Amino acid sequence: MRLTQAFLPLFRNNRKGVTIAFTSSSSTYTPLPFMSHYSASKSALSTTITSLAKELLPFHISVLAFECGGTVTNLGQPRQSSPSPSPSSLLSPPPPPPETPYAQGITSLITMFTRDPPAYMPGSPSKMAKTMVSVINKIQKGEKVPVRLVLGSDAWESVNQNLDETQQVLQEWKHVSWETDRDGVKGGAEGDYLRAVSIL
Known part of the structure; x- marks a missing residue:
């Protein structure tokens, strides 16, 4: 984040359009047990990116997070030359x-x-890299791309399950959520607030 803050003044003055892309993880939606620090840091990154994208929109700066699933890399392996x-x-x-x-x-x-x-780990590092470049090129051509993009079939299925389950929990416990409002208020979120937090 400090590095991003350091180069943002340069990007704000570039009216041709700039894209800042980050590599995040699908674990922002689907944290595994015993990996809480990893998932928490990725969640913080993706949440920051979601807000940053809205802040930088007036300056023609696009921001997105690639939230990747299991990918065959050398992560966690000894640092040595190897194929x-x-x-x-x-x-x-x-x-x-x-x-x-x-x-x-x-x-x-x-x-x-x-x-x-x-x-x-169904993900291919080379295919993911090519996809990232392709998506960034779409942005440079003026096409609309989501701020958070899930990459990998395993990531898609696990995130989709999480969202389905979250919706189920929200509906089942809605009465508990709503009964905490002050007496006399109409309840719910204002339209301008909902527009401000929209990911679309």
């Missing part, structure tokens, strides 16, 4: 967990991923 990894080489069987209250849960999660690594 591109294969999905099966990325994860090894889990070591015996330390004796903690969370050992069973951690082992279960790691086992899920090591059982069939390719199934949990």
Whole structure:
């Protein structure tokens, strides 16, 4: 964010249009257990980008987040020269967990991923990179692109499930949400507020 703040004055003076793109994660919608810090930081990034996009719109600066699913990269691997990894080489069987209250849960999660690594990482880094460039080019041509774009079939399905479940919870608990208003107010959000927070 500090880096973005540093170059924004230069971009605000460029009236030809600029695009700032960030790599985020679908875990903003679907945090896994024992990965709370990773998911929280990505959620903070995507939320900041959503607000930043609205702030910079008057300056012809486009901002978007690519929220990626499982992708075969060297993330989490030793930093050494090696050929591109294969999905099966990325994860090894889990070591015996330390004796903690969370050992069973951690082992279960790691086992899920090591059982069939390719199934949990369908994304291709090269295809994602090409897609990112293609989407940014669309913006440069004046086409409308969402501020937050999910990449990866696994990401799409998990985010879609999350949104369906969120809608279900919202409807089931609406009466609890609404009963916390002050007496005498009409309730609900004002139209101008809803327009300000709209992602479209």
